[in-house]
Amino acid sequence: MNVADSQRVASALEQLGYHAAEKARQADVIVLNTCVVRQSAEDKAYGYLSSLKPLKTNNPNLTINLMGCLVGVKGYEHLQKQFPYVDVFSPPSDPGPLIAHLTQDESRDLEQQETEARFALMDGDLVLPDEEKGNLVAAFVPVVLGCSHACTYCIIPYRRGIERSRPVGQIVAEVRSLVAQGVKEITLLGQIVDRYGKDIPDGPNLAQLLHIIHDVEGLERIRFLTSHPNWMTDELLDAVAELPKVMPHIEVPVQAGHDQVLENMKRAYTADDYRKLVNQIRGRIPGVSIATDIIVGFPGETAEQYQATYDLLAELKMDVAHLARYSTRPGTVADRRMEDDVTDEEKWRRFRELEALQESIAAEINAAYLGETVPVLFEEKVRGRWKGRTETNKLVFVESDQDLHGQLIPVQITWTGPWSMQARLPATPGDAVPLDMVSIAP
Ligand code: SAH
Secondary structure, eight states: OOHHHHHHHHHHHHHOOOOOOOEEEEEEEEEEEEEOHHHHHHHHHHHHHHHHHHHHOOOTOOEEEEEEETTTTTOOOOHHOOOTTTTEOTTTTOOOOHHHTTTTTTTTTTHHHHHHHHHHSSSSSSOOHHHTTOOOOEEEEEESSSSSOOHHHHHHHHOOOOOOEOOOOHHHHHHHHHHHTOOOEEEOOOTTTGGGTTSSOOOOOHHHHHHHHHHHHOOOOOEEEEOOOOOOOOOHHHHHHHHHBBBEEEEEOOBBHHHHHHHHOOOOOOOOHHHHHHHHHHSSSSTTTTEEEEEOOOOTTTTTHHHHHHHHHHOOOSSSEEHHHHHHHSSSSHHHSSSOSOHHHHHHHHHHHHHHHHHHHHHHHHHHHTTTTEEEEEEEETTTTTEEEEEEEEEEEEOOOSSTTTTTEEEEEEEESOOOOOEEEEOOTTTTOOGGHHHHHH
């Protein structure tokens, strides 16, 4: 979400005539877009913010914009006091305050100007920043902003505000404009993306949105994340199964494998509900890959309760598990009413144990790709190797001097590991066939 938000800011700045600077100290405007989902992210944000202070002292004309979840949607007086050298504060997904600040017409109401800028920037076309134009293969498109769920550990609803779906016209226009600039793959984003449209009477739901976007010519792949187990519908799974451009990959976090912990988290499903859902997804979408998120060390999580999470992961064998050690987030229900009583050491132990389990599961799943020929969309060259993804979102590297940028081609998997794979390009007609690939009739 922050990648998408930052892109929109960069785009808006370029529309005003700004260009990317190589180093922060050369810049006229610095935007620090922040995440606070865990304490470690928040610490990083404060660290960067402090490092900007000397730049402002050296260059009083510098504009510093603090953006994102550190600012939130509920006022930032405390930050203003603590960081007087910040010129502009912007809530998540909202470049409005920065643009209004830079283009300010003193004779008009600033708030009004911010609102105008905000609407102009969310509506329709998105001109990619210069660096990305014709370069970016896979782009993110936010479709649901904010979140109105109340998972007890989570700070996002407090900082990103209530759930709002973007109108379908805006989304389609944005997707079209991205495709016209060379983008081949779109990932639709929302904290609970499968709730898309719930707040728009007569608007499409996510399944219908997928159908609509599927018609965009030139677009090759569509993904969406993150789903909440309770909002996944058969209609949505059918859309994934039926629409060739929608990739067979679902991100649906479980968070914990014990019912009491799930209840304390206010996730509103049981481990068995989740198990059934995973089986249903696998039944309806052949070859699907599923990713999950897990938090270890939630307040009160006993060794036995944690073991239930371990056992569930071992049983369901997910393709990917994003693991997190619980950290208390200010203002959340868990912060106000529960004690962060699992020691750091124990959180680490559970984390490492799950990590090792996931490593062996992913290695086993990925090993089935060995020797297979699968379509891969190549995005960029990283340290001499082309990087792309399978339909199931597996990372694939290919060594080649050819220009594979933005190409969707079948490749043969030659090596697999838990986190990535290697592949070779198919032999093109006319290529000499290596001897070891020629079979000789007896
Ligand atoms: N809205 C999405 C993503 C939320 S943030 C969803 O519901 O899945 C991404 C992940 O961060 C969450 O899935 C959760 O696993 C983790 N997370 C959120 N709050 C956390 C906290 N306080 N401590 C540790 N991990 C947390």
